[in-house]
Amino acid sequence: MPFSISLTVNGQSNSIALDDPRVTLLDLLRERLHLTGTKKGCDRGQCGACTVLLDGRRINACLTLAASLDGSTVTTIEGLADGTELHPVQAAFIACDGLQCGYCTPGQIMSAVGLLSEGHAGNDPERVRELMSGNICRCGAYQGITQAVLEAGHALSAKNDAQPAGVPEDGRNAA
Amino acid sequence: MSPEPSSLQRTPSEPKAAISRYGSNAGQPLTRRDGILKVTGRATYAADNHPEGMVFAVTAVSRIARGRVRSMNIEAARAHPGVIEVLTSANRPPLFHDPDEKMPPFGFRVEVLQDDGVRYANQPIALVIAETLEAATEGAALLDPQYDVEPARVGLDTGLRFDPPGVGVGGAPMTAFGDIEAGFSKAAITMEADYETPPQYHNAMEPHAVVAEWDGDHVVLDMPNQALALSCATYAAFFGIPVENVTIRSPFLGGGFGSKAIINGPQILAILAARMLKRPVKLALTRAQMYGPVGHRGQTWQRLRMGMESDGQLTALHHRSISATSAFDDFLEPAANASLPLYASPAILVEHEGLRLDTGTPGPMRAPGEASGSAALEVAIDEAAEACGMDPLEFRLKNYAETEPGTNKPFSSKALRTCYAEGAARFGWSRRPLSAGQMRDDDGLLVGWGMGTAVFHCPHFPAEARATLRADGTALVETGAADMGQGAWTALAQIAAEALGLDIDEVEFHSGLSTLPDAGIAGGSGHTASAGLALNQAGGDAIAQLSDLAVNDPASPLFGAGNIGVTARGGRLHRRDDEDRSESYAEILARAGRSDIVGTAKSARDPDVASTHALYSHGAVFAEVKIDPDLGQIRTTRLIGAFAAGRVINPRLVQSQYFGGMIWGLSFALHEEAVTDKRTGRIMNADLAEYHVPVNADVPPLEAILVPEDDAIVNPIGVKGVGEIGITGTVGAIANAVWHATGKRVRKFPIRIEDVLSA
Numbered sequence: 049m050p051f052s053i054s055l056t057v058n059g060q061s062n063s064i065a066l067d068d069p070r071v072t073l074l075d076l077l078r079e080r081l082h083l084t085g086t087k088k089g090c091d092r093g094q095c096g097a098c099t100v101l102l103d104g105r106r107i108n109a110c111l112t113l114a115a116s117l118d119g120s121t122v123t124t125i126e127g128l129a130d131g132t133e134l135h136p137v138q139a140a141f142i143a144c145d146g147l148q149c150g151y152c153t154p155g156q157i158m159s160a161v162g163l164l165s166e167g168h169a170g171n172d173p174e175r176v177r178e179l180m181s182g183n184i185c186r187c188g189a190y191q192g193i194t195q196a197v198l199e200a201g202h203a204l205s206a207k208n209d210a211q212p213a214g215v216p217e218d219g220r221n222a223a
Numbered sequence: 224m225s226p227e228p229s230s231l232q233r234t235p236s237e238p239k240a241a242i243s244r245y246g247s248n249a250g251q252p253l254t255r256r257d258g259i260l261k262v263t264g265r266a267t268y269a270a271d272n273h274p275e276g277m278v279f280a281v282t283a284v285s286r287i288a289r290g291r292v293r294s295m296n297i298e299a300a301r302a303h304p305g306v307i308e309v310l311t312s313a314n315r316p317p318l319f320h321d322p323d324e325k326m327p328p329f330g331f332r333v334e335v336l337q338d339d340g341v342r343y344a345n346q347p348i349a350l351v352i353a354e355t356l357e358a359a360t361e362g363a364a365l366l367d368p369q370y371d372v373e374p375a376r377v378g379l380d381t382g383l384r385f386d387p388p389g390v391g392v393g394g395a396p397m398t399a400f401g402d403i404e405a406g407f408s409k410a411a412i413t414m415e416a417d418y419e420t421p422p423q424y425h426n427a428m429e430p431h432a433v434v435a436e437w438d439g440d441h442v443v444l445d446m447p448n449q450a451l452a453l454s455c456a457t458y459a460a461f462f463g464i465p466v467e468n469v470t471i472r473s474p475f476l477g478g479g480f481g482s483k484a485i486i487n488g489p490q491i492l493a494i495l496a497a498r499m500l501k502r503p504v505k506l507a508l509t510r511a512q513m514y515g516p517v518g519h520r521g522q523t524w525q526r527l528r529m530g531m532e533s534d535g536q537l538t539a540l541h542h543r544s545i546s547a548t549s550a551f552d553d554f555l556e557p558a559a560n561a562s563l564p565l566y567a568s569p570a571i572l573v574e575h576e577g578l579r580l581d582t583g584t585p586g587p588m589r590a591p592g593e594a595s596g597s598a599a600l601e602v603a604i605d606e607a608a609e610a611c612g613m614d615p616l617e618f619r620l621k622n623y624a625e626t627e628p629g630t631n632k633p634f635s636s637k638a639l640r641t642c643y644a645e646g647a648a649r650f651g652w653s654r655r656p657l658s659a660g661q662m663r664d665d666d667g668l669l670v671g672w673g674m675g676t677a678v679f680h681c682p683h684f685p686a687e688a689r690a691t692l693r694a695d696g697t698a699l700v701e702t703g704a705a706d707m708g709q710g711a712w713t714a715l716a717q718i719a720a721e722a723l724g725l726d727i728d729e730v731e732f733h734s735g736l737s738t739l740p741d742a743g744i745a746g747g748s749g750h751t752a753s754a755g756l757a758l759n760q761a762g763g764d765a766i767a768q769l770s771d772l773a774v775n776d777p778a779s780p781l782f783g784a785g786n787i788g789v790t791a792r793g794g795r796l797h798r799r800d801d802e803d804r805s806e807s808y809a810e811i812l813a814r815a816g817r818s819d820i821v822g823t824a825k826s827a828r829d830p831d832v833a834s835t836h837a838l839y840s841h842g843a844v845f846a847e848v849k850i851d852p853d854l855g856q857i858r859t860t861r862l863i864g865a866f867a868a869g870r871v872i873n874p875r876l877v878q879s880q881y882f883g884g885m886i887w888g889l890s891f892a893l894h895e896e897a898v899t900d901k902r903t904g905r906i907m908n909a910d911l912a913e914y915h916v917p918v919n920a921d922v923p924p925l926e927a928i929l930v931p932e933d934d935a936i937v938n939p940i941g942v943k944g945v946g947e948i949g950i951t952g953t954v955g956a957i958a959n960a961v962w963h964a965t966g967k968r969v970r971k972f973p974i975r976i977e978d979v980l981s982a
Binding site: 148193 | 257260264265355356427479510709710883885911912916920921922925
């Protein structure tokens with residue numbers, strides 16, 4: 049029995065006709081909206097590859113039923129760069145080689161964006177390691193990931209100091 | 224069919240990295256060329272494809288480990304809205320190759336519904352195809368299979384032992400040098416101990432997936448694949464079509480670690496369903512379904528015996544492994560072979576026995592044989608040093624192999640002494656107390672230091688490449704390589720650019736596609752050397768042709784220089800004896816009226832090199848652990864590796880490979896184990912919460928020292944391999960550090976809290 053939800057994805061509001069109540073946010077993004085940057089690694093909230101921001105908060109898209117999201121706002125990896133300008137977290141992941149195969153990378157980056165905007169990490173690598181531990185990287189790019197989150201944190205603070213309104217409270221940077 | 228980018232050439236609309244490129248070309252720490260695609264979510268993995276009219280396939284898998292499927296409720300599945308078809312052994316369309324017939328060179332038997340038998344838990348027993356993923360998943364759940372169950376053979380006591388004809392991929396099951404018993408009778412000191420390593424699963428973050436689309440008797444497969452040409456040939460045989468009718472697109476693999484080099488049943492079934500239904504089909508395994516049909520690292524039970532003179536000199540080294548495989552196919556961890564290349568014992572005996580269990584067939588998993596074997600060997604060496612009252616590094620140096628043990632072949636290069644020295648110095652090894660249980664930190668935690676030697680062989684696969692110099696002086700370079708995270712998109716392009724004398728941004732690099740020249744297998748840490756040599760030679764061929772044009776053209780400033788007298792650099796050919804006399808590629812081509820020059824190469828290892836030299840990468844790993852004396856919690860707090868692996872094409876990516884390997888070693892030592900229920904033969908922790916792999920907080924600050932090593936022998940580009948060596952040495956280093964902290968010698972991996980708490 050089709051029904052529709054209203055969902056803002058990467059700054060664009062959509063009315064989405066859901067063909068099935070069993071659809072998760074992850075499968076909605078990947079198989080229906082064709083936003084395939086968000087990855088499925090385990091489909092049960094254990095690996096973090098599907099991390100997106102829901103109303104500014106980090107969530108596992110695989111554990112979230114799309115039907116429950118009427119009126120919500122979702123930011124995915126595709127909505128992070130500002131036009132041709134990478135988000136500081138994205139740039140830091142490249143600079144610090146915080147990725148290898150790249151499959152967990154969108155989830156890692158969305159987690160990092162979330163935790164930086166929540167102000168949890170500070171400048172403490174141990175805190176970053178702990179807070180990023182919901183995202184598994186089987187290639188073992190953790191050292192680069194930790195370094196990238198710290199560097200992006202610095203870059204974001206500098207940016208915020210320079211132009212206080214530059215980055216929204218929830219870390220979303222989508223137009 | 225949607226076109227798939229096989230090139231990473233940027234278009235103007237793409238986001239730019241907010242960082243400048245650091246360096247270029249071979250030897251420089253260039254950032255990943257695919258970095259922007261990967262951080263923006265635009266890198267396309269197999270399951271990201273969605274051709275028009277695509278439907279979804281889900282496998283139903285066996286809940287028993289041995290027996291047969293008596294019945295399934297096919298009607299319930301078919302009746303579920305959206306379900307299109309249910310394939311079982313009763314209605315599966317024919318294949319053109321017997322799935323129980325092994326196809327050389329790396330063929331495995333596969334389970335593709337050839338009968339109603341069950342050979343292991345999680346074996347596919349049906350394939351449900353539906354309009355949506357949700358409907359296919361529900362349809363598979365409705366099948367409610369009933370079984371005739373036979374007892375599962377699990378573990379050493381119930382499995383069938385056998386003498387294997389070979390181990391690993393075509394390796395000898397037994398190798399002996401010298402007189403082993405004479406060695407032992409000569410020994411003043413001996414050690415003997417048994418070690419166990421568990422079944423481990425690759426668990427690449429990207430589950431195995433395929434999107435298959437047929438057009439008549441041509442098929443295009445989007446799938447993560449470590450061996451494009453080999454896989455095309457295998458699929459062609461299964462589907463009875465010419466090999467050129469199979470196209471595999473694999474621009475990015477979400478990790479492979481060996482598991483995506485081997486053909487597996489679920490992917491074949493999905494391709495078959497697409498042909499049958501005349502619609503594109505997508506199949507992605509669930510995480511749980513990856514614990515069965517897509518390979519794993521087989522369990523081992525190893526025994527090591529060593530004899531030493533009183534000064535620590537080895538007189539005999541005996542390494543025996545019982546390696547588990549499935550009930551129906553053979554892949555045995557060549558674990559004992561780890562004892563062949565490293566320590567200078569006058570007598571070495573390595574041997575293997577097979578054990579059949581009701582499990583999916585094991586396969587190569589990152590450092591197959593080397594990882595399991597090194598884990599046992601490096602602990603045994605520590606025990607031998609302890610028995611001799613020697614420092615473990617001193618013991619290793621005492622038994623340093625100047626030539627390959629047994630064969631006496633010289634090493635093409637071996638900077639292991641430097642690895643030991645630099646790693647030890649960086650770690651502060653000289654301050655290590657000899658006996659165990661001597662160190663505590665300020666919080667009262669037990670502190671231990673351990674080390675291990677790392678070693679990995681250097682395979683070389685035949686490979687082909689094409690390099691086209693274009694009229695504008697830029698180049699197109701093509702080879703069907705596989706980037707599973709090691710950085711092929713970047714490192715191979717660096718090699719190509721160097722061979723062509725161009726900046727890397729002048730080189731358009733096409734890869735990850737089976738219609739390109741065959742780049743060989745991405746495995747055995749040999750991909751950069753193998754595909755790289757082909758690219759080097761194809762580039763050299765193009766430059767040689769260009770030189771011919773220039774030096775034979777009276778209008779060229781290079782006229783008469785002769786090939787030998789010209790170098791390619793910065794897009795220009797220069798006279799070697801007069802660097803100021805030069806001409807650009809574009810000018811040479813234009814005057815010759817050529818739109819391009821195509822260089823090609825088919826490269827392989829010079830057979831003389833392998834017969835006259837021993838070819839290995841080496842390293843040394845040093846670990847510190849801290850253990851809570853009351854809780855037994857083990858933390859690795861420092862991990863330092865020093866590795867020598869020939870020429871480094873990109874130090875940034877090589878460091879990441881070493882880190883990844885070291886983390887796999889840490890995982891082997893302290894985390895990973897698939898636990899099988901002895902009653903049912905099912906794996907009880909087939910998910911990423913209970914099958915433990917390290918998360919960020921498990922990993923200490925890492926250091927990898929890149930020890931310079933020139934090797935003009937191993938291959939013309941001097942490249943060895945870096946992908947797997949980091950695991951070896953690390954497992955032992957951590958286990959030995961646990962002993963050093965506690966005095967408890969744990970010989971079963973992974974080392975757990977209860978192992979260090981128990982008396």
